Amino acid sequence: xxxxxxxxxxxxxxxxxxxxxxxxxxxxxxxxxxxxxxxxxxxxxxxxxxxxxxxxxxxxxxxxxxxxxxxxxxxxxxxxxxxxxxxxxxxxxxxxxxxxxxxxxxxxxx
Amino acid sequence: xxxxxxxxxxxxxxxxxxxxxxxxxxxxxxxxxxxxxxxxxxxxxxxxxxxxxxxxxxxxxxxxxxxxxxxxxxxxxxxxxxxxxxxxxxxxxxxxxxxxxxxxxxxxxxxxx
Numbered sequence: 001x002x003x004x005x006x007x008x009x010x011x012x013x014x015x016x017x018x019x020x021x022x023x024x025x026x027x028x029x030x031x032x033x034x035x036x037x038x039x040x041x042x043x044x045x046x047x048x049x050x051x052x053x054x055x056x057x058x059x060x061x062x063x064x065x066x067x068x069x070x071x072x073x074x075x076x077x078x079x080x081x082x083x084x085x086x087x088x089x090x091x092x093x094x095x096x097x098x099x100x101x102x103x104x105x106x107x108x109x110x
Numbered sequence: 111x112x113x114x115x116x117x118x119x120x121x122x123x124x125x126x127x128x129x130x131x132x133x134x135x136x137x138x139x140x141x142x143x144x145x146x147x148x149x150x151x152x153x154x155x156x157x158x159x160x161x162x163x164x165x166x167x168x169x170x171x172x173x174x175x176x177x178x179x180x181x182x183x184x185x186x187x188x189x190x191x192x193x194x195x196x197x198x199x200x201x202x203x204x205x206x207x208x209x210x211x212x213x214x215x216x217x218x219x220x221x222x223x
Contacts, residue, residue, distance in 0.1 A: 004153075033210060043154060043197075043213040056210060091153050099211055101153035 002026045004102035006092050012108045016081050021105045023075045023092030032075045033093040034067065082109045114198045119218040128185040130217050132198030135179045140202050143174060144211065145183050147194040154197065188221045
């Protein structure tokens with residue numbers, strides 16, 4: 001069964017450093033998403049992406065965040081200067097009709 | 111904001127049916143009911159969705175009331191691996207729309223031996 005894959009599974013970074021989280025969506029999907037989940041809290045929408053541009057973003061998705069589809073297969077989330085409160089699980093998702101999620105990337109900012 | 115109300119937690123005996131309720135009294139005519147689950151901080155897993163009619167797949171059944179103001183997800187023979195947080199989400203059909211899912215707090219289902 002096709003699946004969304006994410007790398008790295010876990011990353012520890014120092015505050016202020018840039019982080020890039022990578023995702024390979026399901027191959028025939030056209031819509032892509034990033035969500036995050038702070039430990040013990042609910043899953044929160046960050047951004048949706050279609051046709052090489054952002055279609056919607058939440059208040060959380062501020063100027064520190066950016067998304068890109070650099071090569072037609074990967075879909076990346078960049079955090080320019082990480083803060084302690086960016087520590088969370090980040091989920092990538094993609095869809096044709098139904099949204100399917102990856103297993104997530106744990107980001108720990110120290 | 112999430113448009114659904116779910117009990118925060120439920121228990122179920124292994125091998126029995128787990129019936130998870132969801133209230134969505136403000137649902138609109140074009141909105142579907144989606145169910146996802148999250149096992150121990152893994153990525154949310156799609157279970158089933160429906161509009162008006164009851165739906166069944168290899169994982170679960172979805173029963174939607176005639177007025178569509180509530181629904182029940184049924185796991186017919188719960189196993190320990192079904193222990194998870196179950197999310198009921200209401201939104202318009204995602205087909206050809208760049209829409210998103212809004213997650214609430216969900217129901218934490220504990221399946222006990």
